[in-house]
Amino acid sequence: MKRLSKPLSDLKKRYDFVVVGSGYGGSIAASRMARLGKSVCLLERGKEFLPGQFPSTLKDAAAEMSFHKGKKESKNNGLYEFTLGDGINVFKGCGLGGTSLINANVSIKPEPRVMEMPEWPNAIRQDLASFDEGLDRAWKMLRPNPYPENKNGYPVLKKTNAMRKSAKHMAEEFRLLDINVTFEDKLDNEIGIAQPKCTNCGDCVTGCNVGAKNTTAMNYLPDAFNHGAEIFTEVDVRYVEKTAQGWKVNFQPANTGREVFKAADMFVFADNVILSAGSLGSTEILFRSAKNGLSLSDRLGKRFTGNGDVLGFGYNNNEPINGIGLGKKATSEVADVGPCITSVIDMRKRANLEDGMTLEEGTAPGPIRGILPGMLAAASRLVGKDTDRGWGDRFRERIREITSFFRGPFYGAVNHTQIYLVMTHDDGNGEMTFDNDTLQVKWKGVGKQEIFNKVSGKLYSATEALGGTKIPNPTWNKAMDYDLVTVHPLGGCGMADSAEAGVVDHKGQVFSGKTGTNLHDGLYVLDGAILPRPVGTNPLLTISALSERACKLIAEQHHAVLDYGFPARKEKDQAPETKPGVQFTETMKGSFFLNEQEDFGKGFDLGKKENSPFEFTLTIRSEDVASLVNVPTHQAGMFGSMTAPALSAAPMTALEGTFNLFIADQNSPDKKKMVYNATLVSQEGKTYYFQGFKDVDNNKGIDVWKDTTTLFITIQKENAKGPVIGKGKLIIEPADFAKQITTMKALNCDRKVEEIQALTSFGKFFAGNVFETYFKNRGKD
Numbered sequence: 001m002k003r004l005s006k007p008l009s010d011l012k013k014r015y016d017f018v019v020v021g022s023g024y025g026g027s028i029a030a031s032r033m034a035r036l037g038k039s040v041c042l043l044e045r046g047k048e049f050l051p052g053q054f055p056s057t058l059k060d061a062a063a064e065m066s067f068h069k070g071k072k073e074s075k076n077n078g079l080y081e082f083t084l085g086d087g088i089n090v091f092k093g094c095g096l097g098g099t100s101l102i103n104a105n106v107s108i109k110p111e112p113r114v115m116e117m118p119e120w121p122n123a124i125r126q127d128l129a130s131f132d133e134g135l136d137r138a139w140k141m142l143r144p145n146p147y148p149e150n151k152n153g154y155p156v157l158k159k160t161n162a163m164r165k166s167a168k169h170m171a172e173e174f175r176l177l178d179i180n181v182t183f184e185d186k187l188d189n190e191i192g193i194a195q196p197k198c199t200n201c202g203d204c205v206t207g208c209n210v211g212a213k214n215t216t217a218m219n220y221l222p223d224a225f226n227h228g229a230e231i232f233t234e235v236d237v238r239y240v241e242k243t244a245q246g247w248k249v250n251f252q253p254a255n256t257g258r259e260v261f262k263a264a265d266m267f268v269f270a271d272n273v274i275l276s277a278g279s280l281g282s283t284e285i286l287f288r289s290a291k292n293g294l295s296l297s298d299r300l301g302k303r304f305t306g307n308g309d310v311l312g313f314g315y316n317n318n319e320p321i322n323g324i325g326l327g328k329k330a331t332s333e334v335a336d337v338g339p340c341i342t343s344v345i346d347m348r349k350r351a352n353l354e355d356g357m358t359l360e361e362g363t364a365p366g367p368i369r370g371i372l373p374g375m376l377a378a379a380s381r382l383v384g385k386d387t388d389r390g391w392g393d394r395f396r397e398r399i400r401e402i403t404s405f406f407r408g409p410f411y412g413a414v415n416h417t418q419i420y421l422v423m424t425h426d427d428g429n430g431e432m433t434f435d436n437d438t439l440q441v442k443w444k445g446v447g448k449q450e451i452f453n454k455v456s457g458k459l460y461s462a463t464e465a466l467g468g469t470k471i472p473n474p475t476w477n478k479a480m481d482y483d484l485v486t487v488h489p490l491g492g493c494g495m496a497d498s499a500e501a502g503v504v505d506h507k508g509q510v511f512s513g514k515t516g517t518n519l520h521d522g523l524y525v526l527d528g529a530i531l532p533r534p535v536g537t538n539p540l541l542t543i544s545a546l547s548e549r550a551c552k553l554i555a556e557q558h559h560a561v562l563d564y565g566f567p568a569r570k571e572k573d574q575a576p577e578t579k580p581g582v583q584f585t586e587t588m589k590g591s592f593f594l595n596e597q598e599d600f601g602k603g604f605d606l607g608k609k610e611n612s613p614f615e616f617t618l619t620i621r622s623e624d625v626a627s628l629v630n631v632p633t634h635q636a637g638m639f640g641s642m643t644a645p646a647l648s649a650a651p652m653t654a655l656e657g658t659f660n661l662f663i664a665d666q667n668s669p670d671k672k673k674m675v676y677n678a679t680l681v682s683q684e685g686k687t688y689y690f691q692g693f694k695d696v697d698n699n700k701g702i703d704v705w706k707d708t709t710t711l712f713i714t715i716q717k718e719n720a721k722g723p724v725i726g727k728g729k730l731i732i733e734p735a736d737f738a739k740q741i742t743t744m745k746a747l748n749c750d751r752k753v754e755e756i757q758a759l760t761s762f763g764k765f766f767a768g769n770v771f772e773t774y775f776k777n778r779g780k781d
Helices: 024-035 058-063 112-115 128-142 158-171 221-225 278-291 366-382 391-406 448-462 540-557 598-611 625-629 702-706 734-744 752-776
Strands: 014-020 040-041 065-068 080-083 088-095 173-176 230-232 236-245 246-253 264-277 311-314 343-347 356-362 418-423 431-435 438-442 470-471 484-486 509-511 519-525 581-594 613-621 636-645 654-666 668-681 687-694 708-719 725-729 745-747
Touching: 014 024, 014 246, 024 040, 024 128, 024 221, 024 264, 024 540, 040 221, 040 509, 088 278, 088 391, 088 431, 088 438, 112 128, 112 625, 128 540, 158 173, 158 343, 158 356, 158 418, 158 448, 173 391, 221 230, 230 236, 230 519, 236 264, 236 278, 236 519, 236 598, 246 519, 246 734, 264 636, 264 654, 278 438, 311 448, 311 668, 356 391, 366 470, 418 448, 448 470, 581 598, 581 625, 581 708, 581 734, 581 752, 598 708, 598 725, 613 625, 613 654, 625 636, 636 668, 654 687, 668 708, 687 702, 702 708, 708 734, 745 752
Parallel strands: 014 040, 014 264, 040 230, 065 080, 088 484, 264 519
Antiparallel strands: 080 088, 173 343, 236 246, 246 264, 311 418, 311 470, 343 356, 356 418, 431 438, 509 519, 581 613, 581 725, 581 745, 613 636, 636 654, 654 668, 668 687, 687 708, 708 725
């Protein structure tokens, strides 16, 4: 399987649609808009992970964890993202595929009464058939199905049988769930992706290394790719601005080192923008957009909900559960652990909708299994409640606990532990605020709502059936003021009939003021942020249905009809292979002068005299270091920002850039050049062409520093064939060079040894050319 994403140096100036985020809403939007024949650009803050690249050990998983309270740095884009709030904390995914990469795959339709509640816009409540059509569209793409007990070599799971026992004890409905997992080997699915069957390793929520999990990277995203969408990862979108020609999307490339130079934002233009960065991400982008002048509803950030999420444990039960993922121990054989979630005790059919809930079993992923014996034993002492009594039972429980400590989590108390995830209906009155460029999640006291006491009672009953110790969410206790953790953050940009009640309308289009029904032409939100209330169960299918519905309506706005068929398709394998690469970022400063068309030195002197500075921060990125070193053009991609007040008062974006390192000069065998080329786009929409070169030449004296840090620049109008409108010269200052060294990094490497090899290969090439030019040929002077 090969990559979907492209290097940022391939980004174009303008697109019909820019989609921000690649979870269910963003992936659906990119797929459907690309199917309309529109030019589509998808920007994702996280990285792209292929099967086999997800963490399989605690050390690898820890490297992908990012914790923050409020403000995020652009370089902080780990796969597992924890946002620490006031009263409630959020765990979500960050990567190409969004949280679908690390969720439990459950596709479950909302209880019918949920969609009839008054929080939804009239257009949805009065036309539920359109929502049902969206459900069907999503179902066909995500391909959910129940775990195949006793079929195709799949055993009945012990954790599932334990749930049957709990459901019977509770006198509640039990059933197997539809989950987005493939249980048969497929040479290719409907989109053209080869998928092996699930091996029951249990590591769904740290990322499926098999490729059996039907994340959006297995369906909607490759479908978008096959229909021409351009996908870019590690791009942190900051805010959007309305322009005379449409929209300007401002962003910072992540993990490039640009932050050490305090580089200006880059940007791309679009006729339409679809924000799908999740409940927190889309809300934050709109908050920052409002700070930059965009008129929005005062309801922004309101009606945040954790979807009533509660995590709990039935610890040290009397019967084995096998709920521990295999991690690095996983093989191609079908194990007896199973997908993360396979079954549910469905308690949604209550007279009062708000009292309903779903209780599902779960699996702890293998990478974290080593911390479980100590953590669960400690939690059982501090906040646990044993459901059975007697000296004999207590003795057996202690023996199992000791066994886990000495033999590991696959044995004893941990292996006898059932993990529970409950979803219910909180009151949806959480709030997100934005101060000092920082998003804060605030919901003090949410865990004290009566519904969570009811959930606690149900967790006790489920554990009681198995003779274990009920352990609540570790933060749900008096000492921690009953804080909650949610894996299903919803709301913040809720849909409504007007701006007084919500942020977007029934199709996700953003209201253009604080009152009324006027809309921003071409600006949408499609993700969990638009849900105006909890749904009481796993929300991915509801989000997908609303997104499918909205995309159909957006197509109609463009007088087009969506084609949902699967015609002869391009092969995804046309995407580039992943190879070790290298990247660094540099800043150069100097002067240039408009109307100087011939002399670089004169342009520099006049520019300095007339106060016409020129400065850039550019990232040089090679996706294949072997090609950079061995192919005669020695070419890499290049992107970044440039500042030249004589051209534009605001920083410009450098796109479609190329960089050639130590290419031979045909007229002088001892002379080499470093060549820079890029398209420059101003915030006014004007286009220029930038050319620069460094002369690497063995002149009299050893001037290696001067040659490798001096760039002669030419600015042309429109493109490389346009008239020259200015010349000048830039240099690297020693302090900036020191910073540049810190930005050097290897790319696309799974192991440390590969990183060392990539950087060594680049370093030898650079040093070898310097030696050859300045020292080897000294005797020829």
